Amino acid sequence: xxxxxxxxxxxxxxxxLLLGFSFIILTGAVLLMLPIASVSREPTSFVDALxxxxxxxxxxxxxxxxxxSYFSTFGHWVILLLIQIGGIGFMTMATLFALMLxxxxxxxxxxxxxxxxxxxxIEGLVRLVRKVIFYALALELAGAxxxxxxxxxxxxxxxxxxxxxxxxxxxxxxxxxxxxxxxxSFIGYAEDFYLNAVSMALIVLGGFGFIVLADLxxxxxxxKFSLHTKVVLSVSAxxxxxxxxxxxxxxxxxxxxxxxxHFAHKALSAFFQSxxxxxxxxxxxxxxxxxxxTQFFMIILMFIGASPGxxxxxxxxxxxxxxxxxxxxxxxGKEDVVLFRLRLAxxxxxKAITVTLFCIGIVLAGTMVLATTEDASFLKILFEATSAFxxxxxxxxxxxxxxxxxxxxxxxxxxxxxLGPLTLTYALGPKQGRALYRYAEGKIIIG
Amino acid sequence: xxxxxxxxxxxxxxxxLLLGFSFIILTGAVLLMLPIASVSREPTSFVDALxxxxxxxxxxxxxxxxxxSYFSTFGHWVILLLIQIGGIGFMTMATLFALMLxxxxxxxxxxxxxxxxxxxxIEGLVRLVRKVIFYALALELAGAxxxxxxxxxxxxxxxxxxxxxxxxxxxxxxxxxxxxxxxxSFIGYAEDFYLNAVSMALIVLGGFGFIVLADLxxxxxxxKFSLHTKVVLSVSAxxxxxxxxxxxxxxxxxxxxxxxxHFAHKALSAFFQSxxxxxxxxxxxxxxxxxxxTQFFMIILMFIGASPGxxxxxxxxxxxxxxxxxxxxxxxGKEDVVLFRLRLAxxxxxKAITVTLFCIGIVLAGTMVLATTEDASFLKILFEATSAFxxxxxxxxxxxxxxxxxxxxxxxxxxxxxLGPLTLTYALGPKQGRALYRYAEGKIIIG
Ligand SMILES: [K+]
Ligand SMILES: [K+]
Numbered sequence: 001x002x003x004x005x006x007x008x009x010x011x012x013x014x015x016x017l018l019l020g021f022s023f024i025i026l027t028g029a030v031l032l033m034l035p036i037a038s039v040s041r042e043p044t045s046f047v048d049a050l051x052x053x054x055x056x057x058x059x060x061x062x063x064x065x066x067x068x069s070y071f072s073t074f075g076h077w078v079i080l081l082l083i084q085i086g087g088i089g090f091m092t093m094a095t096l097f098a099l100m101l102x103x104x105x106x107x108x109x110x111x112x113x114x115x116x117x118x119x120x121x122i123e124g125l126v127r128l129v130r131k132v133i134f135y136a137l138a139l140e141l142a143g144a145x146x147x148x149x150x151x152x153x154x155x156x157x158x159x160x161x162x163x164x165x166x167x168x169x170x171x172x173x174x175x176x177x178x179x180x181x182x183x184x185s186f187i188g189y190a191e192d193f194y195l196n197a198v199s200m201a202l203i204v205l206g207g208f209g210f211i212v213l214a215d216l217x218x219x220x221x222x223x224k225f226s227l228h229t230k231v232v233l234s235v236s237a238x239x240x241x242x243x244x245x246x247x248x249x250x251x252x253x254x255x256x257x258x259x260x261x262h263f264a265h266k267a268l269s270a271f272f273q274s275x276x277x278x279x280x281x282x283x284x285x286x287x288x289x290x291x292x293x294t295q296f297f298m299i300i301l302m303f304i305g306a307s308p309g310x311x312x313x314x315x316x317x318x319x320x321x322x323x324x325x326x327x328x329x330x331x332x333g334k335e336d337v338v339l340f341r342l343r344l345a346x347x348x349x350x351k352a353i354t355v356t357l358f359c360i361g362i363v364l365a366g367t368m369v370l371a372t373t374e375d376a377s378f379l380k381i382l383f384e385a386t387s388a389f390x391x392x393x394x395x396x397x398x399x400x401x402x403x404x405x406x407x408x409x410x411x412x413x414x415x416x417x418x419l420g421p422l423t424l425t426y427a428l429g430p431k432q433g434r435a436l437y438r439y440a441e442g443k444i445i446i447g
Numbered sequence: 448x449x450x451x452x453x454x455x456x457x458x459x460x461x462x463x464l465l466l467g468f469s470f471i472i473l474t475g476a477v478l479l480m481l482p483i484a485s486v487s488r489e490p491t492s493f494v495d496a497l498x499x500x501x502x503x504x505x506x507x508x509x510x511x512x513x514x515x516s517y518f519s520t521f522g523h524w525v526i527l528l529l530i531q532i533g534g535i536g537f538m539t540m541a542t543l544f545a546l547m548l549x550x551x552x553x554x555x556x557x558x559x560x561x562x563x564x565x566x567x568x569i570e571g572l573v574r575l576v577r578k579v580i581f582y583a584l585a586l587e588l589a590g591a592x593x594x595x596x597x598x599x600x601x602x603x604x605x606x607x608x609x610x611x612x613x614x615x616x617x618x619x620x621x622x623x624x625x626x627x628x629x630x631x632s633f634i635g636y637a638e639d640f641y642l643n644a645v646s647m648a649l650i651v652l653g654g655f656g657f658i659v660l661a662d663l664x665x666x667x668x669x670x671k672f673s674l675h676t677k678v679v680l681s682v683s684a685x686x687x688x689x690x691x692x693x694x695x696x697x698x699x700x701x702x703x704x705x706x707x708x709h710f711a712h713k714a715l716s717a718f719f720q721s722x723x724x725x726x727x728x729x730x731x732x733x734x735x736x737x738x739x740x741t742q743f744f745m746i747i748l749m750f751i752g753a754s755p756g757x758x759x760x761x762x763x764x765x766x767x768x769x770x771x772x773x774x775x776x777x778x779x780g781k782e783d784v785v786l787f788r789l790r791l792a793x794x795x796x797x798k799a800i801t802v803t804l805f806c807i808g809i810v811l812a813g814t815m816v817l818a819t820t821e822d823a824s825f826l827k828i829l830f831e832a833t834s835a836f837x838x839x840x841x842x843x844x845x846x847x848x849x850x851x852x853x854x855x856x857x858x859x860x861x862x863x864x865x866l867g868p869l870t871l872t873y874a875l876g877p878k879q880g881r882a883l884y885r886y887a888e889g890k891i892i893i894g
Contacts, residue, residue, distance in 0.1 A: 250819065292825050293818035300811065323804060330801055330871070350793070353800045354777055357770060360807070364747065371740035372697070378739050379825035424777075 014423045017093050021057060021086070021419060028053030028082045037075035047407055054411045056082035058418035059090075059311050061176020061281035061393020062384075062410060064400065068179035079177060080169055086418075087173030087206070087311040092132045094309030094422055095210045132210045135217070136172070139205055143168030146198045171199050172206040174311040176281020176393030186272075190284040191265050196272050203280035204240075207306030208232055228318065230340050232307045235317040236278065243274030243301050247294055256289040277301035279312030281393025288396040292379060295396065299383055302390040303363065313391030313417050315359045322352035355421055362420065363389050366413045373405040374398065384410065389417035461870045464540050468504060468533070468866060475500030475529045484522035494854055499526065501858045504533035505865035506758055508623020508728035508840020509831075509857060511847065515626035526624060527616055533865075534620030534653075534758040539579045541756030541869055542657045579657045582664070583619070586652055590615030593645045618649040621758040623728020623840030633719075637731040638712050643719050650727035651687075654753030655679055675765065677787050679754045682764040683725065690721030690748050694741055703736040724748035726759030728840025735843040739826060742843065746830055749837040750810065760838030760864050762806045769799035802868055809867065810836050813860045820852040821845065831857065836864035 032049040035041045044052075048064050055062050056079045065071070071079065148157075148164030155163070163179055170177045180188060189195045205213065215222075215229040225233070248270035253259045258266045272284045277298050287295070305314015325337040326349055336343045366385040374381055376398050384398040388410045402410065479496040482488045491499075495511050502509050503526045512518070518526065595604075595611030602610070610626055617624045627635060636642045652660065662669075662676040672680070695717035700706050705713045719731045724745050734742070752761015772784040773796055783790045813832040821828055823845050831845040835857045849857060 291819075292828075293815060296815060296818050296825065326801060327805065327808070330805075346793070346797070350797060350800075353797075353804065354773060356804070357800065358774065358777075361774070368740060368743060371743050372738075377824065377826075378743065378829075381739075382825075 017419055017423060024082065024085055025053045025057045028057060028078060031078045032075060037072055037078060038070060039072050047404060051407050051411055052079065053082055054414050056175060056177065057086035058391050058414040059083055059087050059173045059175040060388060060391040060414045062388060062395055062399045063177065067177050076166060080166060083173050083175040083177065084169055087175065088133055088136045090418065091136065091210050091309055091311060092129050095128065095132055135210065135213050140168050140172050143172055143198065143202045150195050168202065171202040171280070171282065172311065174203060174206045174279040174281065174306065178282055186282045186284045187286065190269060193268065196268055196284065199282065200272060200275045203275050203278060204236065207278045207310045207312040209307045209310035211309060212307060227340055227342050231318050231321045235321045236307065239278070239301060239304060239317065240274050243277060244271040246297050247273050250291050250294040254291055257285045276394065277392060279306045279314060279390060279392050283394055287394050295379055295383055299386045302386050302392045302394065305390045315356050315421065319352045319355055322349055323356060326353065355424055358424055359389065359421065362416055366409055369409050370406055373403050373409065385413060388413035391417050464866055464870060467536070471529065471532055472500045472504045475504060475525060478525045479522060484519055484525060485517060486519050494851060498854050498858055500529055501861050503529035503622060503624065505838050505861040506530055506534050506620045506622040507835060507838040507861045509835060509842055509846045510624065514624050523613060527613060530620050530622040530624065531616055534622065535580055535583045537865065538583065538657050538756055538758060539576050542575065542579055582657065582660050587615050587619045590619050590645065590649045597642050615649065618646050618727070618729065619653040619758065621650060621653045621726040621728065621753065625729055633729045633731045634733065637716060640715065643715055643731065646729065647719060647722045650722050650725060651683065654725045654757045654759035656754045656757035658756060659754060674787055674789050678765050678768045682768045683754065686725070686748060686751060686764065687721050690724060691718040693744050694720050697738050697741040701738055704732045723841065724839065726753045726761060726837060726839050730841055734841050742826055742830055746833045749833050749839045749841065752837045762803050762868065766799045766802055769796055770803060773800065802871055805871055806836070806868065809863055813856055816856045817853055820850050820856065832860060835860035838864050
């Protein structure tokens with residue numbers, strides 16, 4: 001079965017990805033519509049079920065209902081399964097895509113690929129898929145144990161395990177679903193250093209992507225990182241620190257969020273909110289009460305998002321690094337974009353910029369549509385659209401008041417946000433043959 | 448004197464541009480501070496005078512005071528002079544830049560350049576500068592006559608000529624300053640088809656840039672347009688028509704703007720508001736009363752702006768055409784960006800994208816700063832920042848309530864918005880020599 005699936009995938013990976021995700025979402029939606037999926041035992045409407053299934057499968061975390069109190073245990077398992085398939089499935093596909101485009105990162109992976117494809121076998125791919133799943137499950141298991149220890153203080157062990165497993169899977173996959181109560185996210189645990197630390201670690205690790213995780217696991221053996229891993233680690237660290245600093249400063253005197261808290265709590269909250277914009281989607285403050293400047297800054301952070309082939313969304317940390325590198329190169333009058341003393345191919349830079357423009361276009365289009373269908377402040381709408389597109393799941397409160405057209409728009413944004421950039425990168429990959437003729441060159445003036 | 452100036456310019460054009468504009472703005476600010484510059488005969492504060500001088504020289508049109516009732520006739524002449532120097536001066540410099548970068552557009556201009564530079568003479572440049580000034584003054588004169596005819600109906604001939612000249616210069620240079628009364632822009636003339644038509648023609652012609660104007664004037668002789676002209680004309684037309692349609696539809700039922708007017712008035716207003724986002728800066732409706740979706744759409748139109756080397760701002764119509772072309776090429780899986788059956792050099796596409804990213808970065812940074820210094824809705828702030836950067840001059844009403852930090856931010860945005868893209872394009876031009884060494888190529892994953 002594995003072999004057959006891998007062959008079909010190799011024929012047209014984007015098709016597999018799009019059809020596969022659509023099928024999973026629709027199946028999830030039908031299951032969530034069933035009366036047994038809700039606590040009230042009443043059927044959920046198709047659009048609401050579709051919204052929830054998309055949010056789970058695309059690991060976004062925007063919710064129409066409070067997950068804990070609206071959905072039954074059956075509903076929870078459906079959601080958890082969708083998150084798991086969506087998260088790990090995407091991670092696997094993205095890793096395979098990267099290999100198929102011959103953008104090989106390490107000798108190890110090149111060997112796997114050669115072994116598998118050159119010899120007409122797909123053993124290597126199967127082994128790789130197994131490895132991705134193993135890494136993900138190992139981290140989720142660790143998270144589940146650590147969460148359960150904490151939850152066992154507040155609730156019976158059975159429930160603590162249930163909550164531990166649910167949150168470990170949800171948070172590692174950057175899905176942002178929680179069982180903590182009516183829309184309160186992790187606000188109740190804002191001062192809990194242990195729970196904050198476990199959650200931040202899971203969000204960050206989930207947001208790194210398989211290639212970086214593999215590099216991290218292998219560091220003891222190899223004593224060095226690939227360029228990709230260096231870029232992901234440094235950009236993630238820079239974004240988290242800068243984000244935390246900005247949030248800390250902007251919110252220092254905002255008594256509706258962290259203004260009245262003591263210094264350590266302020267710092268912890270600033271860090272958590274910064275980390276969660278890397279596609280996490282759970283928050284320890286009420287996002288709607290943040291200052292406008294903070295909210296806008298978080299929109300930019302959410303747009304950048306996590307790293308390629310991870311459980312997170314956005315334009316990706318590496319894309320952002322290339323943009324910054326391109327601007328720096330330009331300002332210094334250099335032709336080459338250089339990261340860690342390595343030059344990037346012009347074609348790669350061009351790809352990064354095209355992906356970014358595409359993403360900006362989608363977010364702006366989504367915002368335009370929502371601005372006509374929803375009756376809410378512009379910032380709220382922009383925040384919601386970016387959160388959906390970046391599969392982040394934070395909300396200034398618009399999700400609960402969406403019109404039918406608004407729900408459909410958010411569903412589309414979540415879907416495009418999850419699959420668009422990867423499919424696009426694949427489409428922008430090296431072509432099989434070159435065009436038979438080219439037009440003559442013309443000139444226009446830019447800027 | 449002309450020769451000496453041209454030689455100094457040729458040594459470092461961006462330096463000339465930046466120093467020249469700074470000098471003009473500071474001189475203007477000092478003159479506007481004088482008691483005789485205001486009707487009240489009281490001195491204006493330095494920051495307010497600097498704001499007004501920057502707004503005039505950068506042909507933006509954001510105003511702290513009503514130009515007509517606050518400034519005296521002396522003040523008006525200072526503003527008018529700043530607009531004229533800023534508008535035509537920039538147009539001239541931009542045209543010269545384009546030639547210096549050997550991005551020649553037509554044989555005629557190539558001959559002028561060769562004649563001048565190859566023979567160590569700058570006669571050709573001087574002739575070119577004279578031609579730019581001639582075109583601008585001819586169009587301004589035509590506008591002044593047409594305006595005066597209209598104003599003579601409402602006011603004594605002397606005042607009508609005064610208003611006619613002022614508005615012709617202000618509107619052709621896309622400066623957006625008006626003498627019509629307290630902040631009301633052209634709202635009083637919303638139904639006046641003649642005045643609307645003259646104003647739209649001046650805004651559009653001023654926003655084309657010298658190269659397109661020269662091509663238009665020469666069309667009877669040559670019977671064909673350059674690629675640059677074709678792109679500018681078609682993109683401008685498309686943006687104006689699409690903009691008008693969107694505004695018309697969004698505002699159709701908005702009784703605070705055009706909802707209660709008859710059909711023809713609605714259409715006229717929609718067209719005028721669409722045209723004015725091409726950097727015009729005068730409006731015939733209260734921009735603050737438009738629907739959020741309309742305001743956001745106008746932000747996007749303002750960001751795109753007018754054409755290169757014109758009196759208008761923004762990323763420019765040609766840059767936008769390249770972006771659209773790049774996205775279309777990508778979607779069709781083509782390597783080349785093709786406009787009107789001519790292929791664009793990859794380097795030109797890259798330049799367009801870099802300029803756009805730079806501009807997005809500046810607008811976002813300005814918005815961030817304003818979001819912390821100003822107490823206003825986010826959309827208002829984004830609108831103001833984009834309007835300042837795109838040197839458009841439309842406002843949802845924030846300008847009058849700016850804090851000191853806010854005024855300084857807007858001043859910086861207007862200055863960067865006017866000079867940044869051009870200087871950047873120059874900086875991105877072909878290098879004299881290539882780097883002596885290059886780093887080895889590294890690989891990371893995008894998207
Ligand atoms: K999420
Ligand atoms: K203007």
